[in-house]
Amino acid sequence: MALAGIPVHPAGLLLAAAYAIACVSARQFSLDQFFLPAGIRVAALLIVPQRRWPYVLLGELGYFAYLRIPTIDEYGLEWVILASTLLMPMAMLVVHLHLRKTISEAATGFWLLSLSISAAVAVTGLNLSLSRLLWPVPPPDTLLDAAERVVFGHFAAIITMAPLALLWARRRSGSPWQKRLLVPSLVAIALMLALGLCMQLISTDAHSTRTHLVLLAALPAITLTFMHGWRGAAIAIPLLNLPLHFATPSTGLPASFDLGTFSTQQNMAVMSVALLALGSSISYHHQRARSRGLAEETTLRLTRSSHQTSERELRERAAHLKHLSEGMDSSLSEMVSWLKSQGHHAVANSLQHASSVHSRLFREQASMVYPTGLEQVGLYIALQAGGACEIWNNTHRVIPPRLAGNPCLLTVDLQLAIYRSLIEAVSLLLELETGQVCVRARSGQAGGRRGIVAIVSLLDRGCTLSARTTDQAVERLAGRMLAYGGTVHCRGNRLRLVLHESITHASPAAA
Template structure:
């Protein structure tokens, strides 16, 4: 069995290891802590963020062990009441603050504000209990005033929490967060390496050279800002420890629990402000990135649904056109039989008249059926289907559409794309014939640009001095853009022409594709 039962309470061995690790971490970090940067406070909040609430009891056990190690030897000096209360109230207060913050879902936009609120609230709550108990229960209260002590201790707790809490939250949300940008891996590693190098320089600077250390800290802020720009609040969560911890390790310490260095205190205050600014900047970048990503996904979904709707309509029209084709073939067969019977009865004049009328109406019927769906497009491609269909016959009858200039091989494009351009081209020509005067030219070219494949169609007025009216431009956008945009294309209205661009959905066709003259 994984669990052992002691006194009716289930005990997890992993939980005991967690408690021991927490106690050791707090005891070890306390040896390197100052009042102005108290690492155990940051470890306390970081542990509560990383460990799930069901295991918080073991973190509390580790806290009790840590304080037992520290304060049992001080009972005679400070009193049993203080040793017990000051050891048992701090972690429950921190748990309460973290629990109240965790109850509210964290969005990318609110991460920085959430962490700032958590850091300030925990620092104030824990410090107020700690200082109040020392003033009330110590036989000899500390000589400094409560306000002076609170300034140092609250700032020290806040500085440690704001350093470790973002990193802990980043680890806790590692599975739910979006993936890291692979393209930014090398710049990120360069920024981290630069910050580590500057952190090492801080350790080599003489203790009294506060001005030089401040300049190095400011230099380290530049790659920290770069990380925030590249990765949002997650970049800030990595950058803040790389800024604050080297400065803390380079701060002179007396080795006493209440060690304080006034020369570095101003720099650490600036670093705290910079940490808050980095979190705010990173959260804002993450928020806008998330909004842009959501908008992009919504647009992709909308375009996919639009394409699916067009494809469904085309399938229905295809079935209808096939049915009309069968009806036409049946009527042709019946009329041929009638013509043969009339000829066999000697009515040759009536038979020839009926045969002529049958051929004319059969041709018209096929042209109208091709307008419903160009079935020949699937076998011979867009260009031949366009020239042999009913649309081209209608254009010819207007005597306003010049001979189309069609170049390239449209068969290299998929059928859906050819159908979309077929429908859009017919609509564009009809639009110019309806709203403009003069001759209309049609030019199309299929081409490749690298790995990109697509087609560009230009429908223009023959007279280059003419300019499309505002009404025509508005109607073109309203009537043509829907189908074109659904396939990732574009519609451009310039001077006397409409320019339609379509490309394969899996490619990114830019304006570099070959354009008709």
């Protein structure tokens, strides 16, 4: 459909009609100290895309045409035309200038405060100036008295409606709502609704009682703000202001004003500002903590990936060494068989013995490069039968390890991490401390996690690890442990290593 060559969408006309009806209806319940159409004007501009703003302007013209055409004889045609056509463009300019600036989740509250104050001052200033200039008979009250009521009324309505409108406009963006807070949030909202209903039931002259109910309703409002930041404030502020507004006595005339509730509404405006500022601050710190957590998670994931890549390279190297060992054993076996066939049994036996010893040493060293047996028989067997155990035995300072639990239920990556950490920890104590070293480990399950606790300590409980040892332990072990969600504790004569993983993400490493 086109009008004078300009395309007109039926949905746009429906939007204009809905806006006009909403403003006319809200006008019947508005006071100078709480002017709902001002809040609806800014809220509509926040919800509706800018390409649809002409339809909002059309709805505004329809709304003013309904209200002001009958007043042409009283206030003059110039005022009716200018005051009806300039207010919405002024509000559009204010909203557009604010929307041009990209706002983060953390700065939304302060952005809303700036928008509310700017829109209230700009639109009200223009409206009051036009009335002073163009009315045949100027208004009886002074400009400052009128501005005090009208600017406050516009600001109170905008600060009530705009946060909720922005929350709806950004419903598909921002951080997700925390589901664990759903029940307490619903309880807080229900409590505010109940207190708002009580405001409607009490006498219109009971200003003190109404103020007490408002203060009680502020408690769940603060709770919502603490739980959800500026989004909680956006929900809480309408639940605070609208019940108070509807409980305020009204004459039903255009300049209706109730002095008894005005001070309470001023306090509510200050509380709304405080809630938005508090919510914005909470959202800011929550966003920073979330960003820091994501950065740490990314760093740990990259570190873990680096360790896994290194382990794959070592595994390939160990496989290559094993292939070389098998080739040398095969060649030596052929040489031994040939010597025996030639009658050189003594030389053959000597060569066979030397080959056996060197082959065993070669396999032990290869297992230190990568413990391939860990993938088949698990961590404990790899520790007790691999090259690490042989090296420990040769020092005559490491007593046989005491191992409990079934580490095969853990992933290979986790077992490799504790395997490398144990070897590093034992080497560290052998290098920097004196006396016997004890190794203990226990794997198991607690709650929804599986893990392993390993302790490398001095056998003499009266000894204490030196400061150099503890510093070296943290420096050399913490990197790998933290990459897998583990921790390193140095206390007394021991190093305590803890690694764990979620059961849902863990898969058995070996049968």
